[in-house]
Amino acid sequence: MLTIILADTELETMPERMVDDYAIRKIAKKSGKRSGEMLLDSNYMHTAIERSFPGESTRRGRPDIVHTFLLTSLESILNRSGNLRILVHTRNDRVISFSPSVRIPRAYNRFTGLVEDLFRKGKIVSGNETLMSVEDKSLRNLVDSFGEARKILLWPKADQRPMHTVIDSGKDLLCVIGGFAGGDFITDTGFIEEKISIYPEELTVWTVSGEIIAQYERALKLV
């Protein structure tokens, strides 16, 4: 089993400080939502984020990154074959778990609506199955819960190694990837000893996860 933790994602409901911002109230009114229950989204709230969190408007509020990551990883052959577990950790130490059979909406507005629903209810259920659930947990506690499994942090500043030398068997593996657009982890990741980089330049989140999944599929001889 390959487990991927997308860490420090910028997925959060409206921060307290922004709930009464006039632009946020306007967006809430237009969409018929409560402003405190909306996801922070830099694509639509860039200026408002800058007003409340100067200098942070390109980093914060990026559900789009998580969306593309989920569309690619959960639609992979590795996931279809039952060998992938996906966990999304947020900047506020919340952890979202996904059933391998969850179908992520293709349309972005439906995806953000689903996550808002999840944050409100704690889980998304269909019939007897929990498709998504969220709990409060630090990255450290989450990673530690995997006990003795091999753990790797993907980190652009680490020494570069060819992917096929890193993953050469189908043994249980936990990979932690940063789920943000630029800059570095805000959570301390020093406790993960094995750190690697797979390319001389920074890659998008879903390129890194895609490369890991592709290599693990090969280790399992699925493709």
Place this chain on the structure above:
Amino acid sequence: MLTIILADTELETMPERMVDDYAIRKIAKKSGKRSGEMLLDSNYMHTAIERSFPGESTRRGRPDIVHTFLLTSLESILNRSGNLRILVHTRNDRVISFSPSVRIPRAYNRFTGLVEDLFRKGKIVSGNETLMSVEDKSLRNLVDSFGEARKILLWPKADQRPMHTVIDSGKDLLCVIGGFAGGDFITDTGFIEEKISIYPEELTVWTVSGEIIAQYERALKLV
């Protein structure tokens, strides 16, 4: 060089028949666009599509599929290293070419705005560089322009073959993938002799392209 043609994508400006539909006029007014210049988008115009094209509302108007495909393929290590060419063919026999250095907007609404701009102007230019351009061309003429290069059609109904036996060298290769959500090609693809399937179930468009790109990266020893 690997060339991927995404064929029969559901990317089109508003069909004549729908330009005066009241729901389309309303969306146009709200977004400050001319209704005839907007992209058809099933995510927002589902009922209106059904009104004009009964039974086609889940297939037609799917810029979201092209968006995710471009985000994954153009951000790949293969593209970064200069070994990937992407072409998008549409249901109306238009072909979009992309510069390898184009940066596709992460936000969906910005992406659709960019494609609307492209369809209006014929190309998107930045400085001296053409980032995207569109021309009228059939799939057959497009594929034929690659001369003697090996050509493969990815087709769920073809015989399944393991990916590593299909792509075992870095020789020039042209792969044609269907760029639609379900059903079959509307364009005749019988002229492409080598047809393969890579998995017993249907996969999303970007999963297929991702697997091909991953295998070609290995053939070139890039990862």
